[in-house]
Amino acid sequence: MKKIFYFTLALALAAGVSSCKNEEDDIFDDTAANRLEQYKKDYANVFTDKGGKWALEYFANTEEPGYVFVVTFDKNGSVEVAGNNKWTPTTSFSTDNSLWGMISDDGPVLSFNSYNKVLHVFSSPENIIGGPTNTELNDKDIDETGTGHEGDYEFIVMNVSEDDQVVTLQGKKRGYKALLRRLPVDTDDRAYLETVYENCHNNVCTEFGTLLLHETTTDQRFTITEVSDKYMEGHLGYFEAYPQGGDSIMQTVEQNAIITFDGLRFRHDLEIPRANSNEVITINSFEFQPDGSLLGVSNPDVVLRAPMLADIMRNSSVEVAKKHVWNFEDCALGASNEALLDKVKAGLTQNFRGQRDFNGFGITATNINTIPTPSIFLTFGTAKAYLYLTITRVDDNTIRIEPDGTMDGNLTNLIKMIPECETLLKSFAGTYTLDTDNVMCPYEIRWVGDNGISFSANLQR
Helix, strand or coil: CCCCHHHHHHHHHHHHHHHHCCCCCCCCCCCHHHHHHHHHHHHHHHHHHHHCEEEEEECCCCCCCCEEEEEEECCCCEEEEEEECCCCCCCCEEEEEEECEEEECCCEEEECCCCCCCCHHHCCCCCCCCCCEEHHHCCEECCCCCCCCCCCCEEEEEEECCCCCEEEEEECCCCCEEEEEECCCCCCHHHHHHHHHHHHHHCCCCCCCCEEEEECCCCEEEEEEECCCCCCCCCCCEEEEEECCCCCCCCCEEEEEEECCCEEEEEEEEEEECCCCCCEEEEEEEEECCCCCEEECCCCCEEEECCCHHHHHHHHCCCHHHCCEEEEEEEECCHHHHHHHHHHHHHHHHHHCCCCCEEEEEEEEEEECCEEEEEEEEEECCEEEEEEEEEEEEECCEEEEEEEEEECHHHHHHHHHCCHHHHHHHCCCEEEEEECCCCCCCCEEEEEECCCCEEEEEEEC
């Protein structure tokens, strides 16, 4: 049932001209008004068919992220809208019932025509409480009275897919595209929206710096950064992008996006210029993959993910680890290093009388004269002793670590009592292959070294 009313109307006008000339018979059997009424009935039947439950993917403006709602249309003209975002009445999962209908306005229009506290907050012209502030005026609230979020509550029906599973809508006033995706009638609204919330807050991670858009066939890479904005309060949904190796100022493009139940979609096509080229790469939507990445729907050669593992470990040792620590688990040290560790443990017990026992290894960054320096550490009790490192990137998933010849005071003092501490920490030097089960949120990265040492580095959050 693929219908676009404007095309039908154009045909009707053309037919009218022909009939005046008496050159051929009318090609329609009914008036335009009657045909429009029939379209409205047909669309209403689509909305209420098979239980009438849909996911509504909605954009209010060009700055905020998109939002997902669950709407359930009833043949009696009522509709239930469920939402789970910052602006819902309880700032979490909420539902409200109101009225809906199909109206005529240059074509069939879906109208949510009585106030719904979950949906109409986006089209209300009231000032946004808790909205953006002016940083140049001591974070004074910006008064949006008269505009609000600038969203729509009436939508032109642009297209219905052949299988009646997706309806494309266009906001009547603002013109932003919205999608209705049919859901099984037994879908649990709360569970569905909680998954969307989880996807947004935990399954698209920005803790490792910028995201990476990787075109695998050409190995071209594009940096995707999240714009920090009080509007979103951590809700990922606004992106800036530029080509790696290109001009991060002149070639940066921006677009807001919506994270959905099964992926991510930009409000409009995101067209990123290629480095040193007049060409662009065009991306609109992605789907989540088993490895956590997002794969381009129309361009399956493109993957959205966290940076490559070697870059995460090299850079996070300096950036992320300013506030995070990677703790080692499941260490396999080899027989000779295990013997060294036994001597370290015994020495700690002897010198600290059980108050500073061995408590594991890890990697982080330590400030030396305000400069974050990567280091591997040994934990004894709650204290740490640091051996400073250089970390070299070999390839996307391989790094090499080497001591840089310096250490902190704790390690210096420990070595005086237990010389094996230095030998043990220096034994971690080597080339390591890295892998993870989730390339978007690699909170656990497995290291396998050419020195016989292996372990899992887990991000302490």
